[in-house]
Amino acid sequence: MKKLIKNGTIVTASETFEADLLIEDGKIASIGANLSSSGAEMVDAKGRYVFPGGIDPHTHLEMPFGGTVSKDDFESGTIAAAYGGTTTVIDFCLTKKGEPMQSSINEWHAKSKDKAVIDYGFHLMIGEINDDVLAEIPKVIAEEGITSFKVFMAYKNVFQADDETLFRTLVTAKELGGLVMVHAENGDVIDYLTKQALKKGQTDPIYHALTRPPEVEGEATGRACQLTGLANSQLYVVHVSCENAVEKIAEARRKGFDVWGETCPQYLVLDQTALEKPNFEGAKYVWSPPLREKHHQDVLWNALKNGDLQTLGSDQCSFDFKGQKELGRGDFTKIPNGGPIIEDRVSILYSEGVEQGRISLNQFVDITSTRIAKLFGLYPQKGTIAIGADADLVIFDPTIERTISADSHHMAVDYNAFEGMKVKGEPVSVLSRGEFVIRDKQFVGSRGQGKYVKRAKYGQTLTSDANEAISK
Ligand code: URP
Ligand code: ZN
Ligand code: ZN
Ligand code: ZN
DSSP: OOEEEEEEEEEOSSOEEEEEEEEETTEEEEEETTOOOTTOEEEEOTTOEEEEOEEEEEEOTTOEETTEEOSOOTTHHHHHHHHTTEEEEEEEEOOOTTSOHHHHHHHHHHHHTTTOSSEEEEEEEOOOOSHHHHHHHHHHHHHHOOOEEEEESOSTTTTOOOHHHHHHHHHHHHHHTOEEEEEOSOHHHHHHHHHHHHHTTOOSTHHHHHTSOHHHHHHHHHHHHHHHHHHTOEEEEOSOOSHHHHHHHHHHHHTTOEEEEEEOHHHHHOOGGGGGOTTTGGGGGOOSSOOOOTHHHHHHHHHHHHTSSOEEOOOBOOOOTTTTGGGGTTOGGGSOOOBOOTTTHHHHIIIIIIITTSSOHHHHHIIIIIHHHHHTTOTTTSSSOOTTSBOOEEEEEEEEEEEOOTTTOOSSSSOOTTTTOEEEEEEEEEEETTEEEEETTEEOOOTTOOOBOOOOOTTOOOOHHHHHHHOO
């Protein structure tokens, strides 16, 4: 059915203007003043912003980790995402050494297909490079539309790849049109520091942070940047947490390297002291990289403002406190890493960023949606408000104030890392390809309505026709 969104303030990465929006067949059909259309359903957006739907480039839904599985799956996770103003997620498909990557991709399709309520795509982990892997990559790009590849420089003996793998992935990505993503921490040094800590009986959650100091992130980030320059390739550094890493990305960009950086809400508003909470509650705040000393937050905010960092991911990887985070009582290395953020990513950036005057409204849209669409082959089909684009839209009330809490969130876990934090501004209605998923703060979507999106190669645009042909 046609919909006419009236009287809203449309915000894109470059413009803010009052206009009406006509939606037809899931796409934006026209934008202008005083639009009318017979038979269209009217939606009043007076006093509200209309943003392009958020794109979360970094989620781990139903992902096996540390002997357990992240609790939010493609259903609860994407419902929570939609409540928070996100209309597309790109999830990390983990691969296993020695096994065809296609079988991992099939596994990810199986767990997402009839569950997701918003559109989604996959990144693919590269854990090793050999002839079989090299033979599969072109097919993964052409047939699956997976155009971004993740290499872990940490998690020794689990996900960690060596430098040869990273370098050859960079070379291959350059050749074939992929974007290489790195989890940049020096896993070998962390392994040593961790063993030393455990030997000394240092088992509390805070030692998770103290055994992976900013230097190990800075070193790995710098190494990845240098290898990218050498390969003349392209790199996206996920979950940047500290000044040491920001400096390396900024330096690489100054040299003209094609390097991009993402941070996450937790690094912008939480700090390392959270890991010292009593009664093992510090485990709720265990991420890799870890939360940092507070002074790093200013560096991250400045980097978002001046463009040294360009995107915000959630790194959604949620575990219950009871029964999951608790696996690490008496040994911090057994605490599953990650937290529930998918729902509050957009709100936190709006409230702490735009409301506090740290970034502009248009930068906020760029950081949560447009730049991500451009980097990951979704633009201009997604990530903007333009004629012909998917009608993935957020109607946002900037006046609402609310307190983040596990009592009211929609994620499937028993705590919220931002419990008690006050935020201003809230998505009230969210549309995915022209259909309401959230309407007046109620979920009205349906399980399985989200489509898998095949993405364009790095640096290329996703056209409407291609999107029709390749959504499955
Ligand atoms: O602590 C984190 N970040 N957990 C998720 C896995 C990863 O490294 O991104
Ligand atoms: Zn990571
Ligand atoms: Zn410091
Ligand atoms: Zn992650």
